[in-house]
Amino acid sequence: MKLVMKYGVGLYGVLSLLTGFSGCEELDHSISEDPYGGGKVQFDLRLLSEDPVPAKGYPGDTVVFKADGLLNYCVPEKGEYAFKFYLGEQETKILAATDTTLTVRVPDECVSSNTYLVMENQVFYGPYFPIEGNISVDKSWDLSAKVVDGIVYGSVSQYGKPQNNYLVGGFQHLAQYEHWCIGHVNSKGVVTRWSSSDFGTDYGVKPSSFEGDTPPYINSISAFEDGRMLVSGMFSAFEVYNPKNGGLYDLKDRVYVNNIMVLRSNAHPDTTQQYVFEDAGKESNGKPIRYSFSKLNGGSLQPIVRSFVTSGQKIVAVGNLTQYVCNEYASSYVDSKQRISPVASAFRMDDCGVLDSTYRLVDKVGHYSGAGGGIIADACMDKDDGVVLVGSFTSFDGVPVPGMVRLDAGGNVDHAFLENLGAGPDGNVTMVRYNKALDKMMVVGGFKHVNGQPRQQMAMLNPDGTLDETFVPREIGGGTVNFAQLIDKEKVIVSGTFSTYGGVPRLGFLILEMDGMAQQKFNVPGAFNGQLYHVAETETTLGSYGLLLMGSFDRFNGQKANNVLMLEVNLDH
Structure with missing residues (x-):
């Protein structure tokens, strides 16, 4: 059949x-x-992947792209084209066409992107076209092209060497080297091997310090005046190496801590040594063992959101904290005990870990209750040692607050700040970044207004809580803002999942003016994918002005990236 x-x-x-x-x-x-x-009928036309002439250009430039079969679908002398051309994710004016070329004008405001033709909803891709401007990737900065296999939360310049940086985060490797949560990078972006003169620690936070299935991380780093560094986050051990000494055991041991510790200027743990027996009443081959203990004998049983060094060189730890903890050491390691004290969202201690009894201790009647109705997501410290906390909480120490509160230098709620803040943000605040030189802060989150004024997802605030009236964000389309930071050069660096800003395609990354305007010359990069957590002003490998981007991102300007990148930014014209 x-x-x-x-x-x-x-x-x-x-x-x-x-x-x-x-x-x-x-x-x-x-x-x-x-x-x-x-x-659908397959149209017989193509936009070739070969470089156009010129291969890159500025807004307003005329560019000739190579194609094939165009005359079947257009009448150039009449300006009639059955297809449309897109550059910078927007329709672009076609000036002329032959069967093998297409001449277009670069839009006045656009970003670097792939080019493509659209014919009755069918897409024909062409080459990537870079838009020229005052910003570019420093490809000579070595770590830009290497593996960084986790979030980079922040950095601090090495004492006396401002172009060398310690990076902290949730990574396990920097380039080909194993560095858990902390590493050192020189001015050329080259990762320093551990146990060098610049980087005296071994591996950093070790994987044995996992709590459940969550890897350890360092999300905060700041510096003391003498070059020591304060690091905090979620970790319980830090690697240290004890050399041979007087016939005692040669031990590669761990310094056990509670989510916070002080490092020396070369990132070696700031420790003290004690000779103790491993077990009560016992010796190891008749000899005591030298153990390293953190000089900062204080911390928290909960992960620390942020930590700061005050002007008086004391330490403030902030987070969803309820318990401060320190160790009481005995002659036997196993007999050491922990002493726990209640705290409410923040506490202060000296660099030895001694709790400051004048700062926010919970009294018998629970006067200090900390954040209520939600969590603390982030915090910053201003130049007067005041701490601004942000998140989803709706009260603090029993006082109604709009997801933001400032604690003065004594740890008390700043009621004048709250009065100036007024109704505050009408949604959760996810991040706050403070610039000491400009004495202003940026907040981002799921809000549309701040104290009744339109501020879509980001706002600039003065240190007293008043809204900066000058900075007005333009309309944000296609996604959200997840980061905004002021830099000393009076620019605002922004990242997010958005695709337009002020109606113009801007693909997840912005450099804004102090009034919220996006100047074209600083906003030429193509697609950014991920989130920034910190931007450091520094120098490029050529000694020019640079921005070190850190965060969790895998694409910048449409190209592969690995959570850290050096940009060259020309601010002169």
């Missing part, structure tokens, strides 16, 4: 035949249309 399978007729006949054998119910005879019909 020969079956005809054209336009569904043969299929219907087969089904009818089968129903005769099986006794099935009669089929719906309305089935008559060709199920294979309606396919």
